[in-house]
Structures are given as structure tokens and as C-alpha cells.
Amino acid sequence: MEAFISIAGALASKAAEYTVNPTAQQLGYLFKAKTKFQNLRTKVQDLKDAKERVQQSVDTANRNGEEIFDDVQRWLTVVNEKISEQAVTQLQEDEEKATKRCFAGFCLDFKSRYNLSKKADKEANAISELLTKKNAFNLVNTVHYLPAVVVRDVIRPVKNYEAFESRSGAFDEVMTALKNDTVSIIGVYGMGGVGKTTLVKEVAAQAKENLSFDEVLFVAVTQTPNTVNLQNEIANQLGLQLEKDPSEHVRAARICDRMKKAKKILVILDDLWKEQEVDVLGIPSADQHKGCKILMTSRSLEVLKMMDSRHNISIETLKEDEARNLFNKMAGQTAERFDLQSIAVEIAKKCAGLPIAIATIAKALKPKENLYEWEDALRQLNNPSERNFEDIPGGAYSTIELSYKFLEVKELRPMFLLCSIMGHNVVVEDLLRYVIGLGFISNVNTIKESRDRVQTLVNNLKASSLLLEGNHPNHFDMHDVVRDVAQSIASRDLHWLALFKDCPDEEKMIESQLISLQNVEVSELLPHELDCPNLQYFSIGMKNYSPLKIAINFFERMRRLKVLEFNKINFTSLPSSIGSLKTLCTLRLRNCGLEDIAIIGELRNLKILDLRGSKITVLPKKIGQLTRLKLLDLSDCDDLEIISPNVLSKLSRLEELYLYGSFDKWEPEGIENPGSNGSLVELQHLSCLTTLEVHIPNVEVIPKENLFFEKLERYKISIGDEKWYSYFDSGMETSQMLKLKVNKNIHLVDGIKYLLGKTQSLYLDGMEDVGDMQILYHPNVESFGQLRFMKVKNCNMLENLFSFSVVKRLRQLEELEVSDCENITNLIVEKEEVDENDILEFNKLRILKLNKLNRFSGSWCSAITLQSSTCLFDKKVNFPVLEKLEIGFMDNLERLWADQLVEHSFSKLTSFYLRDCPKLMNVFPLSMLTRLQRLHLLSIQRCESVEEIIYEEGGSSSGMPSLSPQFIQSFQFPNLTYLTLEHLPNLKSIHHNKMLTINWPSLKNMPVGGCEKVEIMFANSGETSSEQPLFWVDEVNFPVLEELIIESMGNLERLWADQLVEHSFSKLTSISLRDCPKLLNVIPLSMLTRLQRLERLEIWRCESVEEIIYEKGGSSSSSSSNRMPSLSPQFIQSFEFPNLTSLKLSSLPNLKSIHHNKMLIMNSPSLKEIYVRRCERVEIVFAKSGETSSEQPLFWVNESTFPNLQQLTLGCHCNSQLLSPYFPNLKLVRLEEYPKQVTVLPPYSLSNLQTLDIWGCSFKEMIFQSEEGGEEKPASLLLSQITQLRLHSLREMMHLWKEKEGFPNLRILHVSGCPKLKANLVPSSVSFRNLVTLTVQRCDGIIKLITHSTAKSLVQLKQMRIESCENVEEIIQGGDDDDDGISFPQLNCLELVLLPKLESFCSSDKYTFGFPSLETLVVSDCPKMKMFSQGHSNTPLLQKVRLDWREERLEGNLNSTIQEQHTMINEYGDSEEYEDSEEDENKPSTAVTAPSSAPALYGSSTGASSSSRFCFSSPAVATTSQSVLGNTNTAVATTSQSVLGNTNTGSVFGSSPAAVATTSQSVLGNTNTGSVFREKHIIIEECENFKEDQSKPSTSNTQNLKKEVENYAQDQDSYSTSST
Secondary structure (H helix, E strand, C coil): CHHHHHHHHHHHHHHHHHCCCCCHHHHHHHHCHHHHHHHHHHHHHHHHHHHHHHHHHHHHHHHCCCEECHHHHHHHHHHHHHCCHHHHHHHHHHHHHHHCCCHHHCCCCHHHHHHHHHHHHHHHHHHHHHHHHHHHHHHHCCCEECCCCCHHHHCCCCCCCCCCHHHHHHHHHHHHHHHCCCCCEEEEECCCCCCHHHHHHHHHHHHHHHCCCCEEEEEEEECCCCHHHHHHHHHHHHCCCCCCCCCHHHHHHHHHHHHHCCCCEEEEEEEECCCCCCCCCCCCCCCCCCCEEEEEEECCHHHHHHCCCCEEEECCCCCHHHHHHHHHHHHHHHHHCCCCHHHHHHHHHHCCCCHHHHHHHHHHHCCCCCHHHHHHHHHHHHCCCCCCECCECHHHHHHHHHHHHCCCCCCHHHHHHHHCCCCCCEEHHHHHHHHHHHCCCCCCCCHHHHHHHHHHHHHHHHHCCCCEECCCCCEEECCHHHHHHHHHHHHHHHCEEEECCCCCCHHHHHHCCEEEEECCCCCCCCCCCCCCCCCCEEEEEEEEEEEECCCCCCCCCCCCCCEEEEEEEEECCCCHHHHHCCCCCEEEEECCECCCCHHHHHCCCCCEEECCCCECCEECHHHHHCCCCCEEECCCCCCCCEECCCCHHHCCCCCEEECCCCCCCCECCCCCCCCCCCEHHHHHHCCCCCEEEEEECCHHHCCCCCCHHHHCCEEEEEEECCCCCCCCCCCCCCCEEEEEECCCCHHHCHHHHHHHCCCCEEEEECCCCCCCHHHHCCCCCCCCCCCCEEEEECCCCCCCCEEHHHHCCCCCCCEEEEECCCCCCEEEEECCCCCCCCCEECCCCCEEEEECCCCCCEEEEECCCCCECCCCECCCEECCCCCEEEEECCCCCCCCECCCCCCCCCCCCCEEEEECCCCCCEEEEHHHHHHHCCCCEEEEECCCCCCEEEECCCCCCCCCCCCCHHHHHHCECCCCCEEEEECCCCCCECCCCCCCCCECCCCCEEEEECCCCCCEEEEECCCCCCCCCCEEECCCCCCCCCEEEEECCCCCCEEECCECCCCCCCCCCEEEEECCCCCCEEEEHHHHHHHCCCCEEEEECCCCCCEEEECCCCCCCCCCCCECCCCCHHHHHHCECCCCCEEEEECCCCCCECCCCCCCCCECCCCCEEEEECCCCCCEEEEECCCCCCCCEEEEECCCCCCCCCEEEEECCCCCECCHHHCCCCCEEEEECCCCCCCECCHHHCCCCCEEEEECCCCCECEEECCCCCCEEEHHHHCCCCCEEEEECCCCCCECCCCCCCCCCCCEEEEECCCCCCECCCCCCCCCCCCCEEEEECCCCECEEEEHHHHHCCCCCCEEEEECCCCCCEEEECCCCCCEEEECCCCCEEEEECCCCCCECECCCCEEEECCCCCEEEEECCCCCCCCECCCEECCCCCEEEECCEEEECCCCHHHHHHHHHHHHHHHCCCHHHHCCCCCCCCCCCECCCCCCCCEECCECCCCCCCCCCCCCCCEEECCCCEECCCCCCEEECCCCCECCCECCEECCCCCCCCEECCCCCECCCCCCCECCCCCCCCCCCCCCCCCCCCCCCCHHHHHHHHHHHHHHHCCCCCCCCCC
């Protein structure tokens, strides 16, 4: 007993010893170790599950060609470490040690238990933070993004652009208009062929370089515009994916949102023939986005005027001497001959001054050397064609026709005419398939020979200026004037009929040899037989997958038909008469809905069968009868599941097989019971096969005897579970592409090794068992000899890529990317004896990317001498033409460059990206600066140890040239235009030696952020300063700097030194400051003269800033001539920012005024937007200059201060009159977070106000004072002229307006987060006769959205979206009137989403509904909706319905389709997520989007189960280490974890206000180091004063919190959260 007491005493003593802080938490480490480890195991499992979900999103994004954000990549990297086998093993070992018991069941090693238990708890908290970050990814959908298409890839360069004197004025006028902020739309007009497109393409080329447009889009509208195609073209250029979007309007909204993210964007709409609604294309108006400009071209000035273009520029024909000079240049030396000069002059005159006519005839005559040929040409031009075209002079017509006649090669003429009916930006491959079918070329036997011949002919036509370059390689285009002439010739001479909008004449069709009907109404033509005995080519293309019924005998009398094409047509069935087309050679059914295509097997003469993108599920056995078939294209037939065995093997003459994005369910070779599909063995029987595009998901289905690989000349093959994707792998397109992602046995496939000798584009991904590239080499093939593009990713066994001998074969390599290979140490390994002075040359390598190579040490190593490079690049490897270098996530990289480099290596470098190299201390050695003269872009990010960018090498042994003091003092980066320095916490300066004054003559954009040791940005090199600036500057520094961005600079106290040389920074157009907590002020008064070009000034979250413009104290600072000039009182009184258009001030708690001196009135005649938010010390925003005021206003104003102000956002608690007489052009007012209705909105001088936005205010009703001290009146009466009303998060709003009130001119109404709106949205008396868009979200008090009388007024409504309104039962409330019809004539998109109580659109059977324009209907997560409406609904254009995010074909009527879906959901249990929506009130609310153990609450849906997507309702209270992420009424955190929030490392959602927290951690608040997800437009509902619902029993945690929260609330007027 004594021994036991002794032991117990020892235990108590030890417990006291190791619990220094005697709290429950510290004791818990000792006595709850098992619980701590159980919690950690649970967290690890949660993390594994979360990682799997994120990885699935990443994989999906990769498949869609989207990029993954860096923070997501880093998250995955950290998570992989946390859940690795090593980490799990360590966890098991720690748990065993911590829970180990010995004598009498007690643990004697208290110290070990305490430390291990504390370690487990810390690790669990770290995992909780990772889970919180994961939930943030989900909430804002920030896992991935699409890379944008670079404008130079879209707009092919204008070769030999001629800057004619007659055009220079027009060109300059366009460029000047683009610089003018008051001009948003510019028009260029002139006759066809005059050179409009050429001019605007040259404008596009210069706009991005010289006018700082972030993006330039070029869209050819053409004579027959297709809205969807135009939207797709715009989206592609923006890097935006739209395929899944349901309607034109939704697509347009997405495009518009994307465009608004670019500060300056130019949209060129070329070749307008009629008025085009730009909003339908998603192009924002000037009011929506002041940085968006539209440049249009048209033949008609009237069209431009209809497009609201007031700045229209005419392009005239060339002057006579200009036309003659252009003709002589195009015709060459022949035109300069003495005997031909006079004829050349006369021919040039006949071209009517049109460049297109001059170019075509001159090039046609260029090879003609005989005088009689030129004289004959002149005679023909003197007798012009009788054909007369509007807008085309007879002379121009004749010159183009004559150029056509001069085409001597017989195939060129029909080819040229065929090109004229093919639209714009045509793929050469499409032309090839028509040409083969029509037999236009002879003496060719194979598809390859035909392709070579067609490409040659296309090049000849381009050389003749009859064809133009397309927007992409292997594309071509044709000028509209040339097209008109060509179609005229084809119609006249060959009886071709090509129509693009008009309905065809049957009589003309009967005699036609070619008929092309694109987007033409043909329903009246096809139900009966068509007699066209001479027809050889018949093509029909529709816009939107239109259903088409064709008579059974339609093709009976087309016995000579050779080419048949249908595009975007849904067939009920193919007519049986198609089998009678015995002469048919080319059949193209592209993007068609097809069911049974077996009849195609009867077309025994078919050579080309193209089913690309069509909806077929089975390739019938009868296709095997097409023994003359040479090309079979099944690309993108993603529904194709079955290709029967022995079908492909029977196509004995097949040369080209395209299966990419299509069938991939190949059967393995030699199985005993073969399935329903064929195998790759069948390809062995295709002796003619030379082209193959196929995805093979399993390497084991490749036959052992894969001889067909060796015969391939063109291929696009992927093996494994990754495919080629057009976005993700853009830039790697070649005729030989191979992608491998397999884990085993790839080295056994001999045919693949053979392909590696011919491959031009190679992607190796996840080759887990390949430790040496040698196993991929074929003994009889020079592997990689043709390689141009190579990517290597996730090959973790690889230690290096190439041997020295292989590198010498890489003569064609242009781009190399290596990433995520954890064991790779070097690019090159020396496996054989080589001379010490041997240099490896990458003579064509332009792009090198090295990312996430943690063990990478250098470019080469020797397996013989065991030597290796000690830095990334050294003298052994030469990169003479490298243009782009990207290095990232190299954890062990300490040094980039050796002391010696090969001469001229890196001398062509234009772009250098460096990021996430934590051990790297500096970047460029001083002696390397001479190699960087071409550097255009330099970006350095997240390199924690970097102290300076340019450093001096030690000693004199450096192999790089020594630099003279004169060079050091005068060095410059002559071409650098973009410099980024971000998250470099130890960076002190560019270079520590002030003698090295680097000049930046071309630098335009400079974002700097996260450089915590920088205290001053700029100081003069001649100044004596105790502080080390980031930049030493002198008289030639930053002469053209336009954009300065400074973020997250925790110790930055000053931007500018007391001295700055005159003219430095004089071109600044934008200053953006964020998260600089020690910065006191921004712009010295003496610097104002330099800011005459300033357009944007933004200051966010700089807590110490007291005023924006400040005066430097005293005159003793310096007497140097470099000192900023002092300003006279006269200047101060009359100073203005003439070009300032946007001023934003947010979260500046100490800001009092722009400048304390009322004499300084900041006149800004161009200012269009003011944004003031969360500036708590601002009592008055505006005060009239000259008035005496007890309070300092933010702005002193008069009539000249802001005369053109259009947008005003106020988000503060100040009591301020708008002084509306001084804002006559105000169009938008936005009020944020006002606690009470104090704002004065006088109507008498706000006549131009169009939009009113109210966010997060405590208004109970829409009432404002009509004048200061005046009576309150409803906003609907005060502001009856507004067209847009947006109300968000108005928690106290009881009603929008009362009876007999309303906004009669309202076009857009958006209501969100107004839970106290009851019954109906508006009273029954309200009419919405002008409303176009209606959106209602999270208004849980509404039961019946609108009454039937209000519904009848919605005659202009185009889009309605009702979402997340928990109590809505029906959209239209019925009345007592008799049977009546309600029509929505313009409504084309209706979306009903997350409406758990919605039963129908209208429950009354008294009404029938007409939706004549409805094309998109979405009904998702509406579990009680069993039918659409009691009454009949007419939807003639509706073909499909999106039900619960699945697209269903409309079968019968709406009611039956929805009923069928509802039944299916009940059968499969999908509605379980709502079964408990009215659960026992005693149950606490739970998180609804994650497992119960997950750390995030996505709103609380009064007990909705975890399978629910989202719910928004009652209070969500986080009582553990959890993050509150959702639309909750109340968000309270009770632990030290941040809530969506900030730690000391940065705010997650940027400038979000504080929520409620009971600890010292910030909640949704601001930080000193910047925001991670800034400007992502996150909407987070406000956290209102916590009021516990007494009707629901509280959990114990809630009870404990109540008192603390109420005490906290007493000190707060209000607190809410909403996004920036």
C-alpha cells in the first residue's frame, strides 16, 4: 500500500511538473492522450476524403483544359505529406508510445505522453486549417480557371502593312479615340475591299502594346451572324468555357462577367452588315464597364449609327499614286519595265482604288512577261462584266474576275469557287473532304497525296490574294468582296446555289449542280421528293440542332450526287432513299442527332464518312460493307459505346481513322469470350492505315504484334487515363502526337517505342515504373529525333531525362516542360565518356518550364565521374534562343547560374517567371545583366529567402565578363515592360549598392507586394538616406511607368523620398495600394504635377492613412535641384486630376479627408466612379467649398469638382447629403451597410439616375428624405425613373413598396437575402410592364412570388431566376377571375433552383400559360414539384429541360416530363436530402454539405441532411475548430480558429468586415498582409445581432455563448459581412 501511495505521489509530482499552465487544455495532454489521437485519426481520414474530392475537381479541370490555381496545388502538396504512408506510420508509433501503460496500468513517462499528445493536437489543428481551406475552394469555386487565348494567336499578323498617307489620318483618329475615355464605341466604314479589316487588325496589334489594353478580341461578325458561334469565339479568346451553359442570355452574362475582370479591353467587331445587339454577345456597355471599348467596321454608316457609334471614321479608296505604288509593289519588277509601265498605270486605275482588287490583279499579272498578255488584260478590264453588285464597283469586280481567269492550274478555279461557299476561317481539312468527293483533283491515289495537293493549291490561292490567312494555322479565309465575285461566277457559269439566309427557289434548285443552304428555313422543301438530276453537292447547316423531317424518297432523283452534308440537325431517321445514292463519295453528318445509321452501309462507293460530333451509340456491322472507304471520322462521338467486332477490319482500304473523344472500349487481345466490341488487333488488317487518332485507356488492350504503329505517319494517340485536351495542351498541336500515362508494361509495347522516333509532341504523365528513359528507346530508331514539344509530369521514378547522346538528337526541340517529378535531379546524365569541353546545344529550344522538382540540383550530372552541376545552369549547356524560362516550386534550389555560362546563352530571353523557391537568396549576378537586354517580363513570387534581385559575385574568377563602373552606373533593362515582385518577405532592395542605378525606360506595369522588409519604395541615388529603398532612382528612371500596384507591405511607411527627379512617374495612370498598415499618407502635394495622366486611384485596408494628399514639412529637407518643386497657392486652388476616372477608398479607419486644407479642391472633370467604404472617421463625405463646417469632410466640392460622376458607392456610417446639384450625370448609387435610413436622395437633380443598389443595410422599407430635414417619401416615388434595382442582404426589409407604388421604368430587379419580405414579392397592383430580368434569391418569407395580375404585365420579361427561397410554394398566385391565359412572349430562360417547398409554377387550373420564346428551363432541387402547372403550358421552342442538373429531352408536355423526373427521384432516393426538412425542432442544426466530422458549416438548413447541396436558413453556430462558410443568419465562433478568416498570414476573402467572435482571432476581417481571394465577388450573408430563437431548445454550447455574445453586441451598432 505504501508503495502504491509512493507511486501515486510521484505521478502527481510529475503531473504538476509538466503542467506548467494548469489549465484544462494542458491537463488534457496528459489524461486525454487517447482522445487526442482518436481525434487526429479522424481528422486524417477527413483529410483523405477531402483530398479525394479536390483531386477529382482538379482531374476534371485538367480534362477540360483548365489551369489549376497555385494555392490549390500547394494545398494538395501539403495534404499529400500529411496523409503519406510515412506520416501514418509515425502517427501509429506516436500513439503507441503515448498510450503505453506499465506498472499498475499507469504511464510513468509523463513527459513523453505530454509532448506526443500536444503534437497530435497541434497536427489535428493543422489539418483543420487545411480542411477549412478546402471548403473555401468549394465555396467560391476557385480550384481552376481557363487560360485565355493570346490575341496574337487569333489575329494573324498583317503582312507588309502599308501605312498609306490617305489612311494615316484614319488610323491616328482611331488610336486617338481609343485613348479618349469619353469614347466607348468607334466605327470604321467604307466600301467592301477598301481595307477596313486590315486597318483594324493593325490597330489591334498596336492597342495591346502601345495603349496598355489587357485584352484585345477580334470577332468577324459577317453577313450571316450566329449568336452562339459569336459567343463561342469571344469565350475562346477569353479562355472561358461555355458549353454547359443553357441559354444565350446566361452565356452572355458569363462573358460579361469575364470581360469586367479586365481593366482595359478592346472588342473589335468586324464586318457588320446589320444592327447587332452587343449585350447578347456579352459585351458590357460603357456604363457597365468603363474600361471596355468597341471598335466596329461596316460598309454602312447607318449600321454604325444604329449601333450607337457617334465617333465614325471613313476609309476612302486609295489615291491614284498610292494605288499605282501598291500595284507596282505587288506585281514586282515586271511592272517597272519600260514597255509595260503605261499599261500598268491604266490597269491600276481600273481597280477603283480598292487594295483587294489591286492585290489580286497585280499578283495574277506578276508572272506574265509578254506585252500581249498585259494588253489583253487591259482590254478585258475595259469591258467589265455585266454583273453589278451593290457596293462593288464594276472595275473591282472585273479585276477579281480577271484574276480568277488567270488561274492556269485547272484545279485552282473550282477550288477557289468552292472556297467561296465555305464561310469564314475555314479549316483546310474540311475543304479536302469536299474536294475528294467532287473529284476536283487528279493524279492522286491516297488521302495524304490529296491533302498535300489541296494544301499546295490553297497556298497558291493565298499567293494570288484570292485567299487570306485564317485565324489559326491550317485555316484560310476569303475577303467578302472576293467571295461575292466568286459566288457570282459560280452561279453564272456552273449553276451553283449558295444561300445563307434567304429561302431557296425550287426552280433554281432543279437546275443546280451545287446547293449550299446554311441557316435557311428548309422545312417546306424537305417533306417531298426533290428533282435535281445534275446535283453533285448538297449541304444543309442549321444554327441550333434543329429537328428535321425528310421525305423517304427525297434523294431518289439525285443520281449524280457526290457530296452530301448535314450539320447540327436532329434526325428522326435517315430517309431510305439515301441508300440509292450510288455515286456518293463524301457523306458528312456532323453534330447531328442520329439513331439508326445502318443504311449508310449501302453506299458502296463512299470514300469519306464523317460523323464528327454526332449522337450515335452504335457503329453498325453494315458499315463493314464500305470496302472503298478511305477516311472514317468518328471524333467527339462521345455517346459511341459499341463498335462491333470485325467491322473495322473489313474496311480494307481505310487510310485514316479518327476516334478521338469517342469510342475507347477496346476488347483485349485473345480473350476466350469476346464481348460486343472490337479490338485493336483489327487495325493490323488495315494495310493502308497511315493516320490514327485514338485514346487507349488500358495499355493491356494493345496487341503484342502492333505492327500498325509502324505504318502511321499522322497520329494523335493517348495511352492511359489521360487524354489530349485542346486548352490544357494548346501549343503542342502537330501531326504526330503521343501522350502516355500508364503505370506498367509500357516498355513491352514495341510499336510505341517505334512511334517515339517519329513523334513531334510527347507528353509523359504518371509513368510510375519508368526509372530510366532508356527503356523507351527503340534499337532501330533514333528516338526523339523529331521531337518539338515535350511535357513530363508525375514521373516519380525518373532521376533524369536525357543522356548526352540523346540531347544531341534534339535538334528540333522547341518547348520542354518538366513538373511534379519528385526524384528527378538533373535534365541530362552523362553515361558515356565525353570531352570535358563538350557543350550541349539546345539550338531551337524557345520555352523551358521546370516546376515542382524538389530534388533537382542542376542541368546535368555524370554517372561516370559522379560530378554534377552545382547550380541550375552552367557552362556545359547552351540555350542560345531561349525566350521563356519558368522555374517554380524548387524547394532545394539555392543557386540559378554558374560563374561561367556559354557565350550568348540566355541572350534571347524575353520572359522569366520565378516562384516558390524558398532557399534561393538572389536572382541575377551583376555580370549577367548584359544578357538580359531583351527581357520583356520578369516575375518573382514567393521566394522567402531572396534578399536582393541583382547581386555581385565574389572574387575575380567569375567566367562572366567584368563590368566597368560606367556600365554599372548606366545599366538599363531597355525592353522590360512588366515587373512583378510578390511575397518576398526578406527582400530589401533590387540591389544594395546605390551606385547601381538601374534604369527602366520601358517599364509600364509594376505589382509589388508582400515584401515586409521594405520601408521606402523609391529614393534618389544622390540622396543620403538611412533607409534602404527598394529602388534607387535618378533622372531617367520610370519614365513610362503606367501602373503601380503595392500590396501587403507590412512595414512600408513611405512611397516616395523627399527628392524625386522631375518627370519620373509622370506617365502613371493607375495607383493601387492595399494592406499597408504603417503607411500614413499617399501623395505628396509637390508631386501633383506628375499625376496629370492618373486614371485610377485605389487604396484598400491601409489602417494608418489619415489623408491622401499631404504636405512635406519644412524646407530644410534638401536644397538639391532634384527636390520636388514647391507649389504656389494659385496652383493649389486650381489643381485638377484631368484624367482621373475612378477613385476607391475602402477600409481606411483613420482617414479624415483627401487633404486637410479646404483650399485644395480636387477637381476631377473625368471622374466617373467614387467608392468610399468603411472609413469610420469620415463624418461628412461631401461639403460645399467655402462653407464653414465643424467637421472635416472627405471632399470639398463645387460645380466643377465632379461634373461627370456616374457611379457613387457609399459604405459608411456617416450622415451625408449627396449634394446632388453637383452630380448632374449620376447614373448609379450604391449604399452599403447603413445602420439606419439617413441618406438624402433628392429626386429633383438625380434625373439621370438609372441604377440603385442597396447592400447590407438595416432599412425596413425603401423610404428616403426628399431633402435635408424634409419628409420621408418612398423611393419608388422619389426615383421613379430608375431602370435597375438591386437589393442584397436587407435583413430588416419588410416590403419593397406598398400598394399603388412602384418603379414604372424598371427593367432589372434583383432581390437577394431579404428574409422578412412576406407573402408576395410586391403587391398585386404593381405592374412590371418594362421588366426584362427578374432574380429573387434567399427570400424565405415569400410564399407566392407574384400574383396573376402582376404576371400578366411581364410582357417584356426575358429571364427569370428564383433560387433558395425556402418557403416559396408557387411562382404565380391564382385569383378568382375566370379562365384566362397568361403569356410571357419574350421569356427565353426560366430557372427554379433550390426551392424545397415549390409544388408548381401555378397551382390554379384557371390559367393557361404561353411561353412562345422559352428555350431554357432549369428545375433543380425542387423535390415537391410534381408538375409544372395545373393549366396547360405551350412551349413551342423548348426541346430539353434541365432537371436536377441533368438534361432531359422534353417528352410530351412539361407536366409529364417533370412528373417522370419526380417519380425517378423518389425511386432512387434522391429526395432523401429533403425528407428531414421539417424534422423535430429539438434537433440542433447541422452542416449540410460535408460529413458531420468536417470542419465547415455551409449554412444550416434546420436539420437538412448532409447530402443536400446547399441550404440557407437558420443560425449556424460553430462551437469547435470550425469555419462558418455559408448564407447563415448568425455566425459565431467560440474557439481560437478563424472564421473564414484571417490569421496573421492574410485575409482569405480580402476586405471582408468583422463577424462575431469571442476570442482574439479575427473573423472575416482585414489583415496586414493582404487577401488571398481578393476580388472574387464572394457574397457572404451578414451576421446579425445574435438573438437565440426561444422556440428551439439551445445546445449547451449555445447556452454558454449567449451571455458573451450579448455583451459583445452591446458595443456594436451593427455588424455584418459582405464581400468587396
